[in-house]
Amino acid sequence: MLQEISSPNKLWYLKQINLFSALTRAELQEIDRITRMQEVKKREAIYLEGDPGTTVYLLKKGRVEISSSAPSGKEFTFVILEPGEIFGELEALEDSPREGLAKALDDALICVIRREDFERYLRQHPDMALKLTKLIGARFRKLYNRVEDLVFRAVPARLARLLLELSNNHGIPDETGIRIRVKLTHQELANLIGCSRETVSSTLGQFREQHLIRLDGRSIIVLDQHGLSQLLS
Numbered sequence: 001m002l003q004e005i006s007s008p009n010k011l012w013y014l015k016q017i018n019l020f021s022a023l024t025r026a027e028l029q030e031i032d033r034i035t036r037m038q039e040v041k042k043r044e045a046i047y048l049e050g051d052p053g054t055t056v057y058l059l060k061k062g063r064v065e066i067s068s069s070a071p072s073g074k075e076f077t078f079v080i081l082e083p084g085e086i087f088g089e090l091e092a093l094e095d096s097p098r099e100g101l102a103k104a105l106d107d108a109l110i111c112v113i114r115r116e117d118f119e120r121y122l123r124q125h126p127d128m129a130l131k132l133t134k135l136i137g138a139r140f141r142k143l144y145n146r147v148e149d150l151v152f153r154a155v156p157a158r159l160a161r162l163l164l165e166l167s168n169n170h171g172i173p174d175e176t177g178i179r180i181r182v183k184l185t186h187q188e189l190a191n192l193i194g195c196s197r198e199t200v201s202s203t204l205g206q207f208r209e210q211h212l213i214r215l216d217g218r219s220i221i222v223l224d225q226h227g228l229s230q231l232l233s
Helices: 010-015 025-033 087-095 115-124 126-152 153-168 186-193 195-210 225-230
Strands: 003-005 033-040 045-047 055-061 066-067 075-081 101-104 108-114 172-174 178-180 213-216 219-222
Touching: 010 025, 055 087, 055 115, 075 126, 075 186, 087 115, 087 126, 108 115, 115 126, 115 186, 126 153, 126 186, 153 172, 153 178, 153 186, 153 195, 153 219, 153 225, 186 195, 195 213
Parallel strands: none
Antiparallel strands: 003 033, 033 108, 045 101, 055 108, 066 075, 066 101, 172 178, 178 219, 213 219
């Protein structure tokens, strides 16, 4: 069960949300009045597929996975969200059921906004509505690229694209390459590119032998971005 909490650092957390990063303190206080903070335990569901889309969520701490399961039981991950991201907004604005399962991958901290309050805020701040539209568009472009990969590309190309995306968006310099800050299990990687865990493990082993990556526990260090990008051609 989601546990509601209060925090003296709530404005600081709101400032870290990408959508609100440029707001003044007064504007943040306006957001503060319509949000409530909740803790979510690791592996706990935030919402289930088919639930009413009555709220919008802001991720403050931890990671959240948005996924869906086929009738066969196979799971496909649409996106793994990092702190600073908004989710659940489309179903809330459309007043439609949830199209996927949202689950915390770590102990997480989220802010929750009722649909009515979020809609009213966007009507009063059209510049924020425009910024939200751009964020949604960028997310759809990423999802479109991944679906295109599933249809037209083999697993090595799919995994190469994912590693390039992660290294560009969540990478930090390492003495030998770019270390991906997001630590994903082989199963989580498999769910993101639509294959089995065993296939991901085998393909990562091939990449390592080709000196494209280095594995350090659950961390992946990209050694040769150009080499990975050649797998996409």
